[in-house]
Amino acid sequence: MNRITKKFQEKQADEKLMSLFITAGYPDLESTVDLILGFEKNGADVIELGMPFSDPLADGPTIQYSSDVAIEKGISIDKIMDMVAEIRKHSEIPIILMGYMNPVLRYGVSKFCDRAKEVGVDGFILPDIPVEESGLIEKEADNVDIPIIYLVAPNTTDERMSLADEKSNGFVYCVSVTGVTGARSGEEVSQSVNRFIERVGENVTKNPKMIGFGIKSFDDAQKIAEKADGFIVGSALINKIKEVYPQQNWKDHVFDFVHSLKFGK
Amino acid sequence: MQATEIKTKYDQPNNRGYFGDYGGKFVPEILIPAITALEEEYQKAQNDPEFLQQYHELLEEYVGRPTKLTFADKLTAHYGKAKIYLKREDLCHTGAHKINNAIGQILLARRMGKTRIIAETGAGQHGVATATACAKFGMQCIVYMGAEDTVRQKLNVDRMRLMGAEVREVTSGSKTLKDATNEAIRDWVTNVEDTFYIIGSVVGPHPYPMMVRNFHRVIGDETKRQILEKEGRLPDYLVACVGGGSNALGLFYPFMDDDVKIIGVEAAGYGVDSGQTAATITKGTPGILHGSLSYLLHDANGQIELAHSISAGLDYPGIGPEHSYLHDSGRVQYHAVTDEEAMEAVKLLSQKEGIIPALETAHAFAWLENLMPETSPDEIVILNLSGRGDKDMKTISENL
Ligand SMILES: Cc1ncc(COP(=O)(O)O)c(C=O)c1O
Numbered sequence: 302m303n304r305i306t307k308k309f310q311e312k313q314a315d316e317k318l319m320s321l322f323i324t325a326g327y328p329d330l331e332s333t334v335d336l337i338l339g340f341e342k343n344g345a346d347v348i349e350l351g352m353p354f355s356d357p358l359a360d361g362p363t364i365q366y367s368s369d370v371a372i373e374k375g376i377s378i379d380k381i382m383d384m385v386a387e388i389r390k391h392s393e394i395p396i397i398l399m400g401y402m403n404p405v406l407r408y409g410v411s412k413f414c415d416r417a418k419e420v421g422v423d424g425f426i427l428p429d430i431p432v433e434e435s436g437l438i439e440k441e442a443d444n445v446d447i448p449i450i451y452l453v454a455p456n457t458t459d460e461r462m463s464l465a466d467e468k469s470n471g472f473v474y475c476v477s478v479t480g481v482t483g484a485r486s487g488e489e490v491s492q493s494v495n496r497f498i499e500r501v502g503e504n505v506t507k508n509p510k511m512i513g514f515g516i517k518s519f520d521d522a523q524k525i526a527e528k529a530d531g532f533i534v535g536s537a538l539i540n541k542i543k544e545v546y547p548q549q550n551w552k553d554h555v556f557d558f559v560h561s562l563k564f565g566k
Numbered sequence: 567m568q569a570t571e572i573k574t575k576y577d578q579p580n581n582r583g584y585f586g587d588y589g590g591k592f593v594p595e596i597l598i599p600a601i602t603a604l605e606e607e608y609q610k611a612q613n614d615p616e617f618l619q620q621y622h623e624l625l626e627e628y629v630g631r632p633t634k635l636t637f638a639d640k641l642t643a644h645y646g647k648a649k650i651y652l653k654r655e656d657l658c659h660t661g662a663h664k665i666n667n668a669i670g671q672i673l674l675a676r677r678m679g680k681t682r683i684i685a686e687t688g689a690g691q692h693g694v695a696t697a698t699a700c701a702k703f704g705m706q707c708i709v710y711m712g713a714e715d716t717v718r719q720k721l722n723v724d725r726m727r728l729m730g731a732e733v734r735e736v737t738s739g740s741k742t743l744k745d746a747t748n749e750a751i752r753d754w755v756t757n758v759e760d761t762f763y764i765i766g767s768v769v770g771p772h773p774y775p776m777m778v779r780n781f782h783r784v785i786g787d788e789t790k791r792q793i794l795e796k797e798g799r800l801p802d803y804l805v806a807c808v809g810g811g812s813n814a815l816g817l818f819y820p821f822m823d824d825d826v827k828i829i830g831v832e833a834a835g836y837g838v839d840s841g842q843t844a845a846t847i848t849k850g851t852p853g854i855l856h857g858s859l860s861y862l863l864h865d866a867n868g869q870i871e872l873a874h875s876i877s878a879g880l881d882y883p884g885i886g887p888e889h890s891y892l893h894d895s896g897r898v899q900y901h902a903v904t905d906e907e908a909m910e911a912v913k914l915l916s917q918k919e920g921i922i923p924a925l926e927t928a929h930a931f932a933w934l935e936n937l938m939p940e941t942s943p944d945e946i947v948i949l950n951l952s953g954r955g956d957k958d959m960k961t962i963s964e965n966l
Contacts, residue, residue, distance in 0.1 A: 354868070354869065355739070355869040355870045356739070356744065356748050356855060356856075356870050358594075358748050358751045358752060358755075358856070359594040359596075359752075359755060360752075361752070365738065372867075372869055376867075377867050378867070401854070402592060402854050403853045403854045403855065403862070403864065403868045403870075404867055404868030404869070405868070406852075406853055406854060406868065407853060407864060407866070407867065407868030408867075408868065428594050428595075429592045429593060429594060429854065429857075430592065431591065431592075431593065431594075431595055431598055433582065433590075433591060434590050434591065434592055451595070452594070452595045453595060454594075454595050454596040456596060456599045456758065456759075457595055457598070457599070458599070461595075461598065465595075476595070476596065
C-alpha cells in the first residue's frame with residue numbers, strides 16, 4: 302500500500318497529520334536528509350520535498366529565497382532522488398516531490414517517474430499543472446503507480462473540486478487562502494477557511510483533506526485544520542531555518558519548532 | 567469595422583489553447599477561475615458588435631489608427647534592391663504598437679467589472695500603454711518593472727507615474743522583464759478577485775497569446791489593405807522584431823495563408839553563443855514558463871537562464887507559443903542580430919529616413935543587411951516599425 306494512504310489509515314480520529322514542506326538543498330545540500338529524519342522524530346507525518354525552480358511563480362519571498370539558495374548550491378533532480386534514496390535507508394515516512402513542471406520536463410518525464418519509483422517517492426505535487434494539463438505526466442506517473450495530488454482553492458468550483466478528488470490519490474491539497482505561499486497571517490486565514498473547508502467536505506469525498514498556506518504555529522494549525530485531516534507548514538518552517546542557520550545546534554532549534562507545531566508547547 | 571479583418575484558413579490555436587504542441591495553461595489552480603472567466607468573456611466580446619465598435623473607435627480617435635505605410639525611399643536607394651515599406655506603429659499614441667492591446671484588454675476588464683489593473687513591462691512601452699488606458703478610463707494601475715529596466719527606460723517610468731500609475735520596481739533574479747512578469751503573476755494570484763492582468767505580449771496562459779495577437783492583427787489587416795492600394799499586390803517579405811512576439815504576430819497573422827515570406831528577428835545580445843543572449847528560438851528548447859509551453863532559454867536542470875539584450879523589450883528568455891509553432895512548421899524564419907548590429911541599424915534609419923526607432927525595432931532593421939542582398943528591385947519588403955526611440959536615447963547615446 303502507498304505510504305501516504307497507510308499513514309492516513311493509522312491516524313487517530315482526533316489527530317491532525319502534519320505535512321512539512323522543505324526545499325531540497327536548503328539551507329545546504331548536506332542537511333536535507335538529516336532535517337527530514339529529524340522532522341519525523343519530532344512529529345512530521347508527511348514530507349513535501351520541494352524541487353527548486355528559478356521562477357516559482359506561486360510562491361512568496363520565503364520559498365523563492367530558499368529555492369535560490371539551493372540552486373546556487375547546485376541542487377538537481379538527480380541529487381534530490383539520491384536524498385530520497387538515502388532517507389529510505391532509515392525511514393518509511395511518506396515523501397512527496399513538489400515542484401514546477403519545467404525542471405521535470407527537462408529531466409525527462411518518464412525518467413523522472415521511473416527514478417522516483419526506484420528511490421521510494423510516494424506522490425507528486427505540481428502546482429503549475431492543473432488537471433487540464435495533466436496529460437504531460439499522468440500516464441508516466443500512472444505506469445509507476447505514483448499518484449499526483451491536485452490542489453483546490455477557495456475560488457475552485459464544486460465541479461473542479463470533485464475532479465481534483467477523482468484524479469488525486471493520497472489526499473487533496475487545500476490551499477486555504479488565495480495568494481502566494483506564506484503571504485497571510487494565521488488570524489486572517491482562519492475566518493475564510495471554515496466555509497471553504499465545508500465546501501471541500503461536500504465535494505472531496507474519496508480522499509483525506511490537508512490544508513495549507515499561511516500556518517505558522519500550533520494554534521494556527523488547530524484552528525485552520527479543525528475540519529480537515531491535517532495541515533501543511535512550509536514558509537514558516539523555512540523562515541525558522543533562516544533564523545537559526547548556521548548557529549550552533551541550529552537543527553535542534555528547528556526540531557523544537559517542528560515539535561511545537563504538532564504538539565503545542 | 568469587423569469587415570476589414572481578412573478571414574484566414576490558418577486556424578491556430580485549438581480550443582485548449584495549443585498552437586501545435588505549444589501553449590496551454592500551466593497555471594496554479596487559483597488562477598483557473600480567472601482565465602476561464604476571461605476566455606468566456608473574450609469569446610462574447612469578440613462577437614459583440616458594440617464591443618468591437620468601441621475598440622475600433624478608440625483605435626481611430628485615440629490611438630490614431632490607421633497608421634501609415636511609408637515608402638522608405640532613401641533606405642531603398644541605400645540597398646538598391648527591393649522596395650522597402652515601413653508600417654508606422656511608432657506613430658501610435660504613446661509611441662509603440664503596445665497600445666492596441668492595452669485598449670482591447672482594458673475594455674474587457676471593464677466588461678468583467680474588475681477595478682484594479684496590473685501589468686508587467688520591460689521597455690516600459692506596455693507599461694505606458696496600460697497606464698495611458700487606465701488614466702483614460704479612471705482605473706487603478708500597478709506596473710511591475712525590473713530594477714535594471716527602470717534605469718535604462720527611465721523616461722517611461724516618469725511617463726507612467728505622471729499618468730497616475732504606481733510603478734513597482736522588481737529586484738529579484740535578473741531584474742528585467744522575466745522577473746517583472748513573475749511579480750505580476752504573484753500579485754494576480756494574491757488579488758485575483760478584483761484584479762485584471764493586462765499581459766503585454768503574446769505570452770502567458772491561454773487565452774492571452776491568442777487574444778493579444780487578435781488585438782494586434784489590426785496592424786496586418788491595415789498593412790494588407792495599404793500595400794494593395796499602393797502597389798496592387800502583396801509584399802514578398804514581412805520582417806518584424808520578436809521579444810514576446812506581439813508586434814510580429816500582429817503584422818504576420820493576416821498573411822499566414824498568403825505567398826509571403828515571413829521573418830522574425832530575435833535579439834542575440836552579445837552573440838547567440840556568448841551565453842549573453844535573448845535568442846530564444848535560435849538557442850532555446852521547449853519548456854514551461856509563465857503559463858505556457860514554448861521555446862525557452864534554460865540550463866540542463868531546467869532552471870531559466872538570464873537573458874541579455876541591449877533592448878529591454880527583447881530581454882526575455884521566453885517567446886510566445888505561436889512563434890514556437892511557426893518555427894517548427896517552417897512558416898516563419900527566425901534569425902538573431904546582436905546588440906551592435908541593432909545599434910548600427912538605429913544610426914542608419916535615423917540618418918537615412920529621419921526616424922529614430924526603438925532599440926527593439928532596430929533589430930528588425932538590422933536583418934536588412936542580410937536580407938536585402940538576396941532581394942531584387944521588383945520585390946517588396948515590409949518592416950514593422952514597432953516603436954519610436956525616444957525612450958532609448960540614454961542607451962543609444964552611451965553606445966554611439
Ligand atoms: C517598440 C517595441 N517593439 C517590440 C517590443 C517587443 O515586444 P513584442 O515582441 O511583443 O512586440 C517592445 C516591447 O517592449 C517594444 O516596446
